[in-house]
Amino acid sequence: MDRSQAADPDDAPEDPICQRVLSDSAYDTVQVERFSHFKQPVPRKLLIQCALIGALALTLPVYALFPADAATYLPTVDPTTASPTIILMGLFALVIELGAAALLLGVVLYRVRHEPLTEDQAISLFNTETYATYLGFGTGGLATAVMLALFALGLGGESTLGAYVHAMDGANPFRASGLGVTVDVFATVALAGALAVYVARAYAASRLATLE
Numbered sequence: 001m002d003r004s005q006a007a008d009p010d011d012a013p014e015d016p017i018c019q020r021v022l023s024d025s026a027y028d029t030v031q032v033e034r035f036s037h038f039k040q041p042v043p044r045k046l047l048i049q050c051a052l053i054g055a056l057a058l059t060l061p062v063y064a065l066f067p068a069d070a071a072t073y074l075p076t077v078d079p080t081t082a083s084p085t086i087i088l089m090g091l092f093a094l095v096i097e098l099g100a101a102a103l104l105l106g107v108v109l110y111r112v113r114h115e116p117l118t119e120d121q122a123i124s125l126f127n128t129e130t131y132a133t134y135l136g137f138g139t140g141g142l143a144t145a146v147m148l149a150l151f152a153l154g155l156g157g158e159s160t161l162g163a164y165v166h167a168m169d170g171a172n173p174f175r176a177s178g179l180g181v182t183v184d185v186f187a188t189v190a191l192a193g194a195l196a197v198y199v200a201r202a203y204a205a206s207r208l209a210t211l212e
Contacts, residue, residue: 027111027117037134045133045136046105049101051194052144053194058151059183083181084174088177093140096143098196098197100136101197111211161174
């Protein structure tokens with residue numbers, strides 16, 4: 001093969017890890033040097049959290065699809081008036097996800113405002129981002145998954161719900177909570193939260209672009 005036809009080294013794909021190591025940014029260097037299970041950029045993490053929050057809104061259509069015989073274990077079959085105790089877990093997941101998203105956005109805004117960062121500042125931001133990520137993906141993600149799984153039980157009707165309640169010694173996740181937050185209200189708030197995080201993700205991406 002003619003060496004003149006060999007690829008120019010300058011045309012080789014850039015290694016993002018190498019770029020971060022050689023970067024003048026203390027934050028990029030800390031991200032490479034320190035361990036974390038989640039190395040995605042903040043905008044991508046916010047997009048994942050947006051999806052998790054949006055998944056909570058599925059509780060409305062799922063509840064509406066419960067078969068009629070499931071009414072034995074429901075406070076009411078109408079999602080506009082039903083306020084089952086399982087909604088409490090949903091509210092917990094929603095607060096966790098929104099709180100984690102706020103922390104991630106705060107990391108971006110602090111970094112943009114104070115760049116170039118000192119090593120101590122970079123380490124503190126990395127720790128905050130890591131904590132927020134584990135909180136959102138771990139605690140919030142688990143609560144979301146459990147809630148959706150319990151809602152899915154209702155699709156099986158009276159037999160499935162009855163078997164679950166019997167296995168849990170009478171603990172019915174769909175009994176009336178008395179909280180006043182109905183399924184449709186919760187789903188609406190979750191959808192609004194997902195849209196807010198999506199907007200925050202776009203804003204974070206635009207702010208990070210100013211550092212490039």
